[in-house]
Amino acid sequence: MITVKHLSKEFDGQLAVDDVSMEINKGDKIVVVGPSGSGKSTFLRCLNLLEVPTGGEIFFEGQRITDPKTDINEVRSKMGMVFQQFNLFPHLTVLGNITLAPVRLKRQTKQKAEETANRLLDRVGLTDKRDAYPAQLSGGQKQRIAIVRALAMNPDVMLFDEPTSALDPEMVGEVLDVMRELAEEGLTMVVVTHEMGFAKQVGTRVTFMDEGRIKEEASPEEFFSNPKHPRLKDFLSKVLNA
Amino acid sequence: MRDSVKLSRFFGAGQGGCGLFDEIYRNIIYQDRWLYLLKGLWVTVEVTFFAILLGTILGMVLALMRISNFKLFRIRILEKISSFYITIIRGTPLMVQLLIIYFVVFASVDIDKVIVAVIAFGLNSAAYVAEIIRGGILSVDKGQAEAGRSLGLSYTQTMRHIVMPQAIKNALPAYTSEFIVLIKETAIVGYIALEDLTKVGDTIRSRTFSALVPLLTVALIYLLLTGVLAKLFMRLERRLRRSDNR
Numbered sequence: 001m002i003t004v005k006h007l008s009k010e011f012d013g014q015l016a017v018d019d020v021s022m023e024i025n026k027g028d029k030i031v032v033v034g035p036s037g038s039g040k041s042t043f044l045r046c047l048n049l050l051e052v053p054t055g056g057e058i059f060f061e062g063q064r065i066t067d068p069k070t071d072i073n074e075v076r077s078k079m080g081m082v083f084q085q086f087n088l089f090p091h092l093t094v095l096g097n098i099t100l101a102p103v104r105l106k107r108q109t110k111q112k113a114e115e116t117a118n119r120l121l122d123r124v125g126l127t128d129k130r131d132a133y134p135a136q137l138s139g140g141q142k143q144r145i146a147i148v149r150a151l152a153m154n155p156d157v158m159l160f161d162e163p164t165s166a167l168d169p170e171m172v173g174e175v176l177d178v179m180r181e182l183a184e185e186g187l188t189m190v191v192v193t194h195e196m197g198f199a200k201q202v203g204t205r206v207t208f209m210d211e212g213r214i215k216e217e218a219s220p221e222e223f224f225s226n227p228k229h230p231r232l233k234d235f236l237s238k239v240l241n242a
Numbered sequence: 243m244r245d246s247v248k249l250s251r252f253f254g255a256g257q258g259g260c261g262l263f264d265e266i267y268r269n270i271i272y273q274d275r276w277l278y279l280l281k282g283l284w285v286t287v288e289v290t291f292f293a294i295l296l297g298t299i300l301g302m303v304l305a306l307m308r309i310s311n312f313k314l315f316r317i318r319i320l321e322k323i324s325s326f327y328i329t330i331i332r333g334t335p336l337m338v339q340l341l342i343i344y345f346v347v348f349a350s351v352d353i354d355k356v357i358v359a360v361i362a363f364g365l366n367s368a369a370y371v372a373e374i375i376r377g378g379i380l381s382v383d384k385g386q387a388e389a390g391r392s393l394g395l396s397y398t399q400t401m402r403h404i405v406m407p408q409a410i411k412n413a414l415p416a417y418t419s420e421f422i423v424l425i426k427e428t429a430i431v432g433y434i435a436l437e438d439l440t441k442v443g444d445t446i447r448s449r450t451f452s453a454l455v456p457l458l459t460v461a462l463i464y465l466l467l468t469g470v471l472a473k474l475f476m477r478l479e480r481r482l483r484r485s486d487n488r
Binding site (some may be wrong): 100153216 | 388399485486
């Protein structure tokens with residue numbers, strides 16, 4: 001579904017992502033872990049071109065999206081993204097947040113979009129919040145709405161950029177539960193996270209990034225029980241024994 | 243004059259017609275001077291209203307040009323044009339701009355002075371409104387635009403439905419100030435012999451040889467005008483802030 005070839009991204013002479021290649025197939029749940037500043041968020045943001053790569057190529061469903069002639073809006077509408085800071089639109093109600101893109105992009109009529117929104121809100125248990133404004137929601141509720149907003153476009157793949165890092169510990173669970181459910185339904189996901197439990201349970205492949213490079217990529221069992229790269233061993237010993 | 247004496251006696255003012263009520267009579271009521279004042283007020287309101295309209299539309303365009311990344315020959319051409327315009331307008335006195343537009347640009351054109359004033363004040367106000375709106379846009383978190391674009395919305399759609407509504411809300415207090423400043427600044431249109439509120443007040447002063455009442459009246463009318471406007475915008479601001487309430 002997504003093929004990344006020798007991707008790199010340079011910021012002012014600094015390589016944030018350095019020659020990363022990856023193959024993401026339909027149904028994959030790729031979990032990317034690594035220390036802060038390792039380039040994992042930048043890598044994720046390159047996938048939907050929120051960051052424009054300075055080198056390499058990305059193919060999405062056969063289309064070379066790094067080609068300047070690509071209709072990037074069309075591509076992005078098939079890739080949902082969930083942000084660390086939620087980025088809900090504060091001037092719109094929950095329903096407004098969810099229906100804005102489907103209606104404006106003429107994917108659905110307003111009425112149809114609201115039906116979809118209601119169905120998705122019901123799934124994450126937030127039906128009663130449909131007319132609330134983001135400021136009236138807790139962090140966990142905001143993130144669940146943000147997930148619903150992305151899902152409302154019926155994307156082929158979902159990108160999660162540290163979705164639980166800005167949450168109070170007690171709210172992490174409710175967001176991970178939703179993500180786990182989506183994974184079980186077969187949604188293709190790329191998740192940048194520090195939640196090792198989630199990586200172990202849900203990931204089909206776990207990737208370790210450090211200094212802009214992929215240092216190790218393995219199945220979750222292999223990744224956690226038998227890490228090979230010394231930097232990963234060190235990283236895991238620190239995170240798991242914290 | 244006989245009338246005025248009669249009236250001043252009625253109000254118990256002193257002999258010779260120099261009491262306050264007599265002053266008010268001479269400066270406002272006599273020869274329908276209140277009507278003259280009202281006409282001046284109308285000119286002030288007319289010029290201000292159309293100037294802020296022009297200034298807001300043009301200012302919005304200038305603000306969007308200023309943040310645009312559009313390049314021609316590797317130069318951010320729209321940004322350059324907008325910056326240049328703002329530098330010129332902000333760097334020269336409004337009065338000089340008004341005189342140039344009247345005596346140079348429209349020198350050989352027979353045109354209503356109200357329109358000249360609207361153009362001068364509108365062009366001037368646009369530069370300030372542009373900076374106010376740009377400030378509003380910059381105050382919106384970058385994540386908002388990213389969220390919009392990540393959903394597949396175009397740059398224009400993201401600006402229009404996500405960034406601008408928030409930017410305008412944030413810019414409203416500064417915009418209100420600009421509006422109020424503009425009302426007061428129109429007081430210089432007397433220099434192109436347009437009879438606005440200030441000019442009318444001054445004309446009355448020169449006819450009656452008393453300054454206190456006509457000028458104070460003019461000041462009071464300005465105060466009323468700006469006061470009502472500030473109230474209205476305060477109400478609008480509160481309405482736009484509804485979504486911030488927890």
